[in-house]
Amino acid sequence: MVTLAERSIVATAPPIVGARLDVREVDHGFVLNGEDLPVLEDVSFGVAPGEFVALLGPSGCGKSTLLRLVAGLDQPRHGHLVVDGEEVTEPDPSRVVVFQDPTLYPWRTVWRNASLGLEARGLLKQQRSRVDEALALVGLDRFAHVYPHQLSGGMAQRASLARALVNDPKLLILDEPLGKLDSLTRLAMQSELTRLWQTRGFTVLMVTHDVEEALLLSNRVIVFSDRPARLRADLVVDLPYPRHRDHPELLRLRREILGLLGLGGDW
Incomplete structure (x- = not known):
């Protein structure tokens, strides 16, 4: 069995x-x-390519709206969203969204929930092994045949991640995926997300309201103003993984971001 410490080891040359x-x-x-x-x-x-970028800003400023545009679920009034040189005009399996709520179908097992993308594209018969691989990656291989109501909150979110990973995404779009988890589960899932990103090499764009979470996980933190959202700052987080919450540079960046969000005097 792979331990949490082993999962935190950074690959020397991640693809x-x-x-x-x-x-x-x-x-x-x-x-x-x-x-x-x-x-x-x-x-x-x-x-x-392969970067992990976190989006921070006041509640309701437009971060989740931007994720929907990147995913191709909506079209912008003006401007362009381009992925690998191609204009985003509709959803695509290479861009997968994981929401705050797991959104699992209660009548389908974990395995059947994870297989939805392949099933919708008519690929399940030929690529069943990808479902097993994705469940193993998130540590749910022993729970493949249970139903969502039998899972904890953290396990349900792992199942959502497996459903996303089955599609082999080039861009993983995360809309506060850990926002409803208890603090201990959230810490474990932060490590899990980092491990999956490092080992799989996909690009990540994540919305979070947790400044510390953004700094622990991402290469860059983009800070938005209140609505209508404009870019206030684009900060590079040049720290090795795994990161520690008491690192002086992380604490400095945290103070800077809280100041940009109008909360500097409270911390």
Whole structure:
């Protein structure tokens, strides 16, 4: 059995298979009760292949809206989202979203939930082994035939990650995937996410409201203003993995980010 310590070891030369993402001058908004509600304003940034980028900002500023645009679930009013040189116009199996809630089908086993992507694409018969491999990666191989109601919150989120990994994503889009977990489970899942990213080499774009989580997991932290969201800062986190919460540079970046979010005087 692989221990948590072994899972935290950084691969010396992890394969980089992730996609490049370019967000170019994106504006977006909605009509609410007959009035225009701007949500994103002139948002531009790039994400290199294999990079882990966290998005931080006030609640409701537009971070999750941006993730939907990157996933191809919605189209921007203005601007462009480009993945590996191709305009994003619709969802694609190479870009997979994991939400805060596991969204597992209660009538399907863990294995059948994880197999949904392959099944929808007509590939399950030829590629069944990928489901087993994904469940083993997240430590759920022994729970393949149980149902969602038999899982803890952390295990259910692992099942959601397995469902995403089955598709071999080049870009993993995470919308507060650990937000509803208890603190101890969240710490374990942070280590798990880091391990999966390091060993698989995909690109990660993650929304979180936890400043410490962003700094522990990501290469870069992008900080947004209040709605309509504009970029306030793009900070590089140049620290080795595994990271420690009391590292002086991490504490300095934490203070800087909290100041950008208007909370510097409270900490």
